[in-house]
Amino acid sequence: MSEVHEPYKVYLADVSYFSGKLEAYLRYKEIPFERVETNAKIGFEEIYQHTGVLKVPAVKTADGLWLKDTTPMLDWFEEKYPEHPIMPVDPTLLFVSKLVEDYADEWCWRSAMYFRWRDPANSDYLSQRIGKEVLGHWPIPTKYAGMYFKRRQRKLFLYGDGLTNESEQVIRQQYFDLLEGFNTLLKDTPFLLGNSVTLVDIAFMGPFFRHYFCDPEPAKIMRDRYPLVMEWVVKVWNAKASQQEHASQVRNFTHEGWQKILKEICQDYIPYLVRNAQAWHAKEKHFDFEVNGVTLPKLPVIQYRVYCLELLEIQYKLLEPDAKCKVDEIFKPYGSLMLNTGICSGLAMEYQLPLSKRSEPIGWLEKLTIMLAGTPWDMPKHFRKS
Secondary structure (H helix, E strand, O other), X not given: OOOOOOOEEEEEOOOOHHHHHHHHHHHHHOOOEEEEEOOHHHHHHHHHHHHOOOOOOEEEOOOOOEEEOHHHHHHHHHHHOOOOOOOOXXXXXXXHHHHHXXXXXXXXXXXXXXXXHOOHHHHHHHHHHHHHHHHOOOOOOXXXXXXHHHHHHHHHHOHHHOOOOOXXXXXXXXXXXXXXXXXXXXXXXXXXXXOOOOHHHHHHHHHHHHHHHOOHHHHHHHHHXXXXXXXXXXXXXXXXXXXXXXXXXXXXXXXXXXXXXXXHHHHHHHHHHHHHHHHHHOOOOEEEEEEOOEEEEEEEOOHHHHHHHHHHHHHHHOOOXXXXXXXXXXXXXXXXXXXXXXXXXXXXXXHOOOOOXXXXXXXXXXXXXXXXXXXXXXXXXXXXXX
């Protein structure tokens, strides 16, 4: 273990999808850190200045290094703190776990945002919280700040991400499919892949903790109908790697509880990534995508997700033949993995950790534009408040 980087200062938002994911990991690994709940002032003066994006979570080390994006951050921390690893040793399980992480990060997002912002009571509550947390230091009444954030989030992450009367049930159903799958898995094992926390548990804490577990409407569904899943969320949040009583026993992905998840990854998520990458390569701004016979219209083209596909393709290509055959066998009931586009996102250097030092000044017009123009999906600079 390296001590030079400790303690860490972790900039997060208490309602944030990815903040919950990273915080669950740091708590489990018992890595010392200071929580910094971020508002717009801190975001501009600290996060934006040093990472180039106004986006949480971000991490500052004791020796002044900066980290961003939970996927490379987990890899960075695992290298620095190898004891009690969350990454499976077996290359087949590691690749599938990485694929599941990407799915949890980028495909489960839509349903989580739907439950947060679609229901009026739910969205009213969350908008007031976010308004207070982000703009509480400004002389703006929380009521009006909340109204602004509610309108902005619904525009961008509901109606701007494929929600229509026809697609609503498909988007909503994903949550129930995940609950059913998790409930089946957790009847046989305390965590999703065995008797200890692994990458897939941490990955699913993104949608399942700050959104499904904490937001009123999905929390009631989980509490009333799937208490075993609610217990799992609490277990992951409270787990400590040093308190494991037995050696870690990692299962594979053949359990029936994984079937719908793996099918969705193979038949929906990877084809979506491919279509998004093709659209980006063709300089398109939007594209339609069909899921379960329903069209998600005018989805935004997202460069970051081109990078996600690029990483998965590289990882898949680097598998030894035996491991690649095992991966293909896992997904064989659902089809072939289309991880062969070769499209380069141009973002690889942007996510090399620790980040290169930045010294770009931030003008008042730039700040105002970012705050008022909404929260864009994509690079280069934004603050994605989830």
